[in-house]
Amino acid sequence: MNSVVCTLFEGHYHYGLAALTNSLYQQGYRGVIYAGYRGALPEWAAAATENLSPCWPGSQTFEVAEGLQIHFLPVEVNYHLTNYKPDFMLRLWSGPAKDTQGMVYFDPDIVVKCKWKFYDKWITRGVALVHEVIANDMPSSHPLRLEWQEVIARIGKKNNRELRSYINAGFCGLTSNHKEFLKLWSTIISTAVEHYGLDSKTFIPFDRTHIFHGADQDALNIAAMCCECPISEIGPDGMDFINGGWTMSHAVGSPKPWKKKFLLSALKGNPPSLAERAFWLNVAGPIICHGKQEVRVKRASILVSAFIGRFYRRY
Structure with missing residues (x-):
């Protein structure tokens, strides 16, 4: 079509x-x-x-x-x-x-x-x-x-x-x-x-x-x-508001994934969402607007934040 x-x-x-x-x-x-x-x-x-x-x-x-x-x-x-x-x-x-x-x-x-x-x-x-x-x-x-x-x-x-x-x-x-x-x-x-x-x-x-x-x-x-x-x-x-999704990820709310400080958020009991993770998996091109070092740091902070979220989460 x-x-x-x-x-x-x-x-x-x-x-x-x-x-x-x-x-x-x-x-x-x-x-x-x-x-x-x-x-x-x-x-x-x-x-x-x-x-x-x-x-x-x-x-x-x-x-x-x-x-x-x-x-x-x-x-x-x-x-x-x-x-x-x-x-x-x-x-x-x-x-x-x-x-x-x-x-x-x-x-x-x-x-x-x-x-x-x-x-x-x-x-x-x-x-x-x-x-x-x-x-x-x-x-x-x-x-x-x-x-x-x-x-x-x-x-x-x-x-x-x-x-x-x-x-x-x-x-x-x-x-x-x-x-x-x-x-x-x-x-x-x-x-x-x-x-x-x-x-x-x-x-x-x-x-x-x-x-x-x-x-x-x-x-x-x-x-x-x-x-x-x-x-x-x-x-x-x-x-991706709940687990099991496969069509799209929507990063609702604030701050947006490109502004969020993931480690600080995790220490407050808010681990990274599915949509936030998906955003940082889609920054490598063909459009490049984040430096390689920034991308590495963000992805690493998401992994650490997700690990923190396994033990400490605000409900």
Whole structure:
């Protein structure tokens, strides 16, 4: 299938983009990565050249390796990038990726662990989604789901499926036949702004009692409830939130793996996570943005920290 990858980043998250790109390359992905960004390009992309495509003024192209490119696309929106995901993907499909059959979005703190051909096939089964930390954690009778049904009614839709788990918005893959899902996701975010007091510039604007605690993620979950296209879900193992995963690793929370001091964290009872280990396994190329000595030290500190974690862990 003719598929592309996309992501959004700013600031130090370029380290995550580099590891994501490396992991995709190692797992057989060849093609284009569309990286929407704010601010300056990372130093490792200094060789990027101006892309004269009229579809996205100011874009630049970086040749990662044979068969793999990153198109850096400047994004000029005044709200948090996480709330821009569906609009970004729709803009890609109406512009530089208009002839693409499939599109997969990854947050820039994810690395891919399995062969790309799995993703290519997965998205043909429906909108590809992954559950949050705990499986079966949000039954159809959950009070927030009942409130979300009011949002669904407000936008003139109906609840088409009884979901039992909360979905993470760091990943979403689909074919062009299912763009309805992105339009719905975008509409719900706009509805949250217009009718539910959402400040779109804020990542987590409210506490969990609010109907839109995590704006883009709650909106994605509502879209999954009421979209007419099929969806295909993997449990929390799909992002290495629990053991047994093999598709991707998602380094949620803070600090990010490229900033974390692993030994200090282990001494506080927090051993390295699966996603943190996976990040440092994907920094050796083809994009190089960490020195060899730094990589050796980080990997050694992860091993020692994991050993400490066998005896001392905060629960």
